[in-house]
Amino acid sequence: MEAGTTTTDNGPSGPRPMKRRALRIDADSLVTKGSHPDAGGPMPLVVQPAMDGVDLAAWASEHRDEIINDTLIHGAVLFHNFQRSTPALFGSVAQAICPDLFGEYGDLPKEDSAANIYKSTPYPSDKTILFHNESSHLPTFPLKQFFGCVVASPTGGETPLLDCRRIYQEMDPSIRHQFETKGLRYTRTFAEGLDVSWEDFFKTRDRSEVERRCAAEGMTCEWTSRGYLRVASVVPAVEVHPVTGETSFFNQVQLHHVSCLDADTRQAMLALFDLADLPRNVYFGDGSEIPDDTMAHLGSLFDQHAVALPWTAGDMLMLDNIIVSHGRRPFTGDRKIVVALAQMQHRDGARVSASA
Numbered sequence: 001m002e003a004g005t006t007t008t009d010n011g012p013s014g015p016r017p018m019k020r021r022a023l024r025i026d027a028d029s030l031v032t033k034g035s036h037p038d039a040g041g042p043m044p045l046v047v048q049p050a051m052d053g054v055d056l057a058a059w060a061s062e063h064r065d066e067i068i069n070d071t072l073i074h075g076a077v078l079f080h081n082f083q084r085s086t087p088a089l090f091g092s093v094a095q096a097i098c099p100d101l102f103g104e105y106g107d108l109p110k111e112d113s114a115a116n117i118y119k120s121t122p123y124p125s126d127k128t129i130l131f132h133n134e135s136s137h138l139p140t141f142p143l144k145q146f147f148g149c150v151v152a153s154p155t156g157g158e159t160p161l162l163d164c165r166r167i168y169q170e171m172d173p174s175i176r177h178q179f180e181t182k183g184l185r186y187t188r189t190f191a192e193g194l195d196v197s198w199e200d201f202f203k204t205r206d207r208s209e210v211e212r213r214c215a216a217e218g219m220t221c222e223w224t225s226r227g228y229l230r231v232a233s234v235v236p237a238v239e240v241h242p243v244t245g246e247t248s249f250f251n252q253v254q255l256h257h258v259s260c261l262d263a264d265t266r267q268a269m270l271a272l273f274d275l276a277d278l279p280r281n282v283y284f285g286d287g288s289e290i291p292d293d294t295m296a297h298l299g300s301l302f303d304q305h306a307v308a309l310p311w312t313a314g315d316m317l318m319l320d321n322i323i324v325s326h327g328r329r330p331f332t333g334d335r336k337i338v339v340a341l342a343q344m345q346h347r348d349g350a351r352v353s354a355s356a
Contacts (some may be wrong), residue, residue, distance in 0.1 A: 015120035030054050033070075036078065039307050043163055043324070044076035044317065055088070056082040056316075061096040067318070068097070070242055073142070075163050075323040081110040087114035090148030093316060098144050098342030106201035107135070111338050112132045112247070120147075120337040121328070129328035130260055131162050131302055132252040132342065134321050137186040137233060137282075138218040139217045141243075143343035145319045145326075149311040151337040157331030159317065161324050164248035168238060171249065171301055175294055179237035183285030184251055191279045198229040224277065234285045235347065242345070248322050254302065254328075256282035259292040304324050311337070 029050055036046050038246050047070075049056075056079060060067060070077050084090060091114040095101055108118035123129055125259040135141035147159055168176065190198040202210050210229065214221040219233040239250035258281060261269065269278055284290055308329060319326065 005238050015282075019088040019228055023266065030059055033135045038309060041307070043074050043161060044072050044309075045074040045306055046078045046080050048079075052226075054082065056084060056094045057092040060093055068144075071115070071318055071320040072241075075165075075320055076161055077101055077318045079318070080312065081314070083314045083318065084148070085150050086315045087111045087117050087148070087150065088144070090150075090316060090338050091115065091117045091340065094148075094342070095317065097146075097339075100342055101346075102142060102341040102344050104202060104203065105300055105341055107196060108158050108339060112336070116340065117231050118339040118341075120339055123328070125153075125157075125332065125335070126330050127265070128330055129222040129264070130254040131160070131306075131325045131327045132255040133164065133248075133250045133325045134252050136239075136321075137146040137188075137235065137252045137256065139183070139219070139233065139235070140346050142321050142341040143345050144341070145321050146340040146342070147317040147319075147326075148338045149308045149313055149317070150338060151334050152311040152313045152315075153331035153335035154333040155331060156329050157335045158308040158310055158329040159337070160329060161319070162302055162306055162326070162327055164250055164323060165210060166305055167298075167301060168247050168249040170305075175297060176249075178284065178294075179249070179253075180250075182237075182288075183234055184237045184253060185232060185283045185285050185287060186235045186252070186256055187230060187232045187278075187281045187283075189224065189228050189273075189277055189279050191226075191273070191277075194279045197256075227276075230277075237285075238239075239322050241320075244324070250322055250325075253282050254295070254298060256280045257290060257295050259295045260299065270282075297312040311335075 016199075031054065032048050032050050034046055035042055036044060067077060067220070079093070084093065091101070103116040105118060108121060111117040112120050121129060133141070134145050188195075190196070190201065200209065201204050202213065205209065211221055214231055219231050221229060221231045224230055237249065237251045237253065238247055240247050258266060258269070258275070258278060273279070275281060282290065
């Protein structure tokens with residue numbers, strides 16, 4: 001059923017009116033569903049309480065299949081105005097939807113106050129985190145990802161979203177063909193002070209264990225003359241969704257390519273490292289360089305289709321990680337976003353068990 005409504009959103013100066021729009025009322029009348037007036041399209045689907053006091057975790061537990069289906073259609077679901085703003089409450093909602101929250105992720109720091117919940121990437125607040133599908137450079141990645149806003153920054157700090165199905169369809173066919181046929185080769189050097197340590201990432205201090213795990217996952221690894229660990233993996237640049245059968249441009253090419261760094265950061269990195277020793281870099285799967293003009297084409301396409309909405313404290317965002325990539329805009333002031341990962345899957349199609 002449809003209903004006309006005028007909602008409010010919280011901006012830097014407090015509540016502000018949002019445009020009047022049609023909302024679909026859920027069958028049990030506890031929530032409404034509709035599009036965000038500033039999104040310019042169907043992503044994300046916005047779910048809001050239809051009345052005071054709705055317990056989002058309880059509602060989500062009863063509507064788990066419906067929520068997951070919504071992410072398959074829209075790519076992202078934003079739970080808005082439920083007034084949940086602690087990591088523990090965020091975790092209860094995420095687990096109500098996906099009981100198999102992953103607890104052994106090496107790229108993010110753990111949130112101490114909640115099990116299997118992480119803090120967001122510790123990256124300078126004045127820098128942009130470019131678009132990426134989580135762990136798409138690795139043999140194992142999450143199918144679902146959750147973000148929860150505990151503290152909204154006064155300005156900026158949006159988590160922009162990108163529908164990777166649309167990017168795949170609209171990119172230059174000759175460029176798409178190269179990515180499809182060659183795949184990508186990612187390299188990562190765990191340089192001290194510029195990345196998480198290899199010990200934290202692999203959860204071990206045993207070099208032989210790191211070598212064993214890399215070999216088991218189909219990655220190469222070596223110890224550089226500086227004592228750093230360098231790993232490399234060759235993986236596809238596109239992925240077919242295991243449920244919908246749709247093809248997405250699923251990767252981290254923008255996040256890893258040196259041409260996408262801002263000028264000051266790029267100059268500093270190239271002054272410190274040779275190309276082979278950069279903390280992160282990416283090539284076509286055959287080892288050939290990805291031209292800068294190819295990256296410029298992708299960057300233009302990403303900017304054209306990006307959806308960036310302001311966070312409000314208590315907001316919770318659920319993504320299908322194959323369908324949607326994300327980033328982070330620069331911000332000022334305090335900001336706290338918590339993260340959860342679920343439905344870990346290996347590229348051979350096997351589901352990976354969650355860990356406590």
